[in-house]
Each structure stands twice: as C-alpha cells, then as structure tokens.
Amino acid sequence: MAQEHSHDHPHDHDHDHPVLKYSDDSEHDYDETARYPLMAEAMRQLLIEKGVVDADRVRDLVEFMDSRSEAIGAQIIAKAWTDADYKKRLLEDGTKAVEEFDIPMLGAELIVVENTPDVHNMIVCTLCSCYPRTILGLPPDWYKSKSYRSRAVIEPRAVLKEFGTDVAADTAVRVHDSNADMRYLVMPMQPEGTEDWSADQLADLITRDCMIGVTRPSVPETVAAE
Amino acid sequence: MNDGPVSEKLYSAGDQVRIAQTNPPGHRRIPGYIRGKNGVVERYCGAFPNPEELAYGFDGLPKRHLYRVRFRQADVWQDYDGSDQDTVDLEVQEHWLSKAD
Known part of the structure; x- marks a missing residue:
C-alpha cells in the first residue's frame, strides 16, 4: 500500500473530513430547517379546516408539552x-x-x-x-x-x-x-x-x-x- | 375485531434469538445495524399495534409481541473498542425473530 501511495508532499487524511460531534448536525439537517416549520403550520391549518382537529385541541397539546x-x-x-x-x-x-x-x-x-x-x-x-x-x-x-x-x-x-x-x-x-x-x-x-x-x-x-x-x-x- | 396479539408468544427472557437479515421496503422499526445479529431476550414487553401497519394509516391489528433483546456490542460492531461487557438493547417485534443456537 505504501508503494502505490507515495507522494512528495506530507498530508493529513483528516483535514477534509471533520468528525461530526454530537453537538453538531449535518448540513443536510440545517438547509431544510425553514421548510419543516412551514410544512407543520400548513398541516395544522389544513387539519383544522377539514375538521380533523380543532384549534383548542392543538393548543391544549402544545400547552401540555410546554408544561413538561x-x-x-x-x-x-x-x-x-x-x-x-x-x-x-x-x-x-x-x-x-x-x-x-x-x-x-x-x-x-x-x-x-x-x-x-x-x-x-x-x-x-x-x-x-x-x-x-x-x-x-x-x-x-x-x-x-x-x-x-x-x-x-x-x-x-x-x-x-x-x-x-x-x-x-x-x-x-x-x-x-x-x-x-x-x-x-x-x-x-x-x-x-x-x-x-x-x-x-x-x-x-x-x-x-x-x-x-x-x-x-x-x-x-x-x-x-x- | 381481534385486537389481541396474533398468537401465543414464542420467546421468553433468556432465549437466544436472531434478528432477520432482510431489507423489505416500507416503514420498519428495526435499525439496519442490528439486522442479522444474535442476542438474548432481556424481557417480554407486551403486545403492541404493529408500527409497520400504523405508519400507513392502518390500525396495526392484530397486535405484535414485542421483546427487548440485548446484544453484546462486540457482536454488533466488528471493531468495537469498549469493554467486552458492553451491550446495546433494542425492542424487536416477534416477526423479526427466530431462534438462534
């Protein structure tokens, strides 16, 4: 392996591939963050319009989770x-x-x-x-x-x-x-x-x-x- | 309507089991990293609606038996570098299990 891999410059195999830490997230997660809240809001409005849930029920659930x-x-x-x-x-x-x-x-x-x-x-x-x-x-x-x-x-x-x-x-x-x-x-x-x-x-x-x-x-x- | 489990449960705590090595399409709650691995039933959890059906708007009935299965990390990851005693537990529906020797 060392034979095929001979270069005349020193290099560090790690530099292009930072290890993700638990506190990071991938770019894939970040570039769509604006989309999900929009989709959630659209879904909430549709469910209310169609009479599947009512606004009070949604608010009750949100308030319950906020109380935890x-x-x-x-x-x-x-x-x-x-x-x-x-x-x-x-x-x-x-x-x-x-x-x-x-x-x-x-x-x-x-x-x-x-x-x-x-x-x-x-x-x-x-x-x-x-x-x-x-x-x-x-x-x-x-x-x-x-x-x-x-x-x-x-x-x-x-x-x-x-x-x-x-x-x-x-x-x-x-x-x-x-x-x-x-x-x-x-x-x-x-x-x-x-x-x-x-x-x-x-x-x-x-x-x-x-x-x-x-x-x-x-x-x-x-x-x-x- | 039959909302009980599909049948008598097949496994009990202490049984050696194997997770099916299969990749069917659809919503599955068995992570890829544990498919095809052997473990030991840690406990029987009860019968629950089948998440593979619930995901598509069906009622998930009849319920499926659910077990917690404990795996040795050294059996799951080839180059695991922690202790030999380290384990990972997952919940597995009965239809993913078979007896292991």
Whole structure:
C-alpha cells in the first residue's frame, strides 16, 4: 500500500473530513430547517379546516408539552433515592410508578434503568427522537442529531467522554435504543455525602443529562464545602 | 375485531434469538445495524399495534409481541473498542425473530 501511495508532499487524511460531534448536525439537517416549520403550520391549518382537529385541541397539546420539564423527572428520581419502596416499584413497573405522580405515558411504557458501580446506562433513539417527553419535556437538539444517534451505539464510551463522563473499563456500558414502544429513564447513582438530604434538595442535583445517562449528578463544590 | 396479539408468544427472557437479515421496503422499526445479529431476550414487553401497519394509516391489528433483546456490542460492531461487557438493547417485534443456537 505504501508503494502505490507515495507522494512528495506530507498530508493529513483528516483535514477534509471533520468528525461530526454530537453537538453538531449535518448540513443536510440545517438547509431544510425553514421548510419543516412551514410544512407543520400548513398541516395544522389544513387539519383544522377539514375538521380533523380543532384549534383548542392543538393548543391544549402544545400547552401540555410546554408544561413538561426535567424537573418532573428529577422529582421522581429524588423520591426513589429517598424511598426504597418507591424505588422498587419504579424499577419493577415504571409506567405504573410514575402514575403515582399523575404522569401519563401517552401509550408508551416506561422502563427505568438503574446505574450501579457495575453498570452505566445511556439512552438513545437511533431512528428518530423517542424520549420520555411527559417526564423530561422536549429532547435537546443534540439528542436528535444524526451524530449522537449513530455514535451513541457505535462508540458510546467516546460520546460519554465528550460529556465529561469517564466510565471505568470494568463497568459495563448499556446502551438502550428506544426504537419502539418503550421509553427509558436512567436512575443515576446518588452522590456520596448526600444521604441526609431531603428529596427536594436532591432533586436540584438531578439534571436532564443525568437521566439520559450521559452525565452523572455531582454535588456543587460550594454546597459540599458548607 | 381481534385486537389481541396474533398468537401465543414464542420467546421468553433468556432465549437466544436472531434478528432477520432482510431489507423489505416500507416503514420498519428495526435499525439496519442490528439486522442479522444474535442476542438474548432481556424481557417480554407486551403486545403492541404493529408500527409497520400504523405508519400507513392502518390500525396495526392484530397486535405484535414485542421483546427487548440485548446484544453484546462486540457482536454488533466488528471493531468495537469498549469493554467486552458492553451491550446495546433494542425492542424487536416477534416477526423479526427466530431462534438462534
């Protein structure tokens, strides 16, 4: 191979092919962004004109989704950390356990996966952007990017590292591709030194990214020092 | 109308299964990277309307049995460079599965 490939100039094979990072997206996604909102609006107007849905129903759904945020997920995980019985119910039947918080799964089922010293879980939807929206709100853009969706299954440890999450070699990385009717939520490990905290205090540590499984909760240094 | 599953389920947790290596046209929820791979049933998820029918405005009935199947990353990607214990789980409708030895 070296024989056929002799050049008299040095070159770098990487320079023309930047590696996509999870925070990027391909140009293909960007050059049509204006088109999709237009198509969505045209579809909304047509459905209303034809009497398939009415404007109030559309507004109700939009308002419902706007009312969802990671704070709901944080509340659920904090409850599980402080209530062993609830944690058991949540891991056994996530759908039923979140009903106790009046959270509907809208036809999907919830599976809660627990991080332990031996197992680190992370969530992706390689086909589109399936996500526990009623628990975490709308997914972040990077979750929908082609690079995250492909790299999370091909090289999860490299992706985790880019999020600042180093997973030890003897800890298994379990990727969950939510490609059908299940939705997934990661229960992170409770940080050391927070055993006496209340559920409300703990909830502040539990971020969206922790519950997708790309980061771990940590105690802010200012709090730890108190 | 029969809105139950198509038949008794064929697999249970722990069964070794193979995903069909096939590329039919149409809306499929089985990503290409997992077709033709072997894994182990992690759990039975229940019966759900068939997404391959729902996508075209049909009712998706009878429902299809759905399983979560766990694959070793080393079996999925030839040059996977993580740990041997690393896995990827996907949900697979029964008609994509066959028994693996």
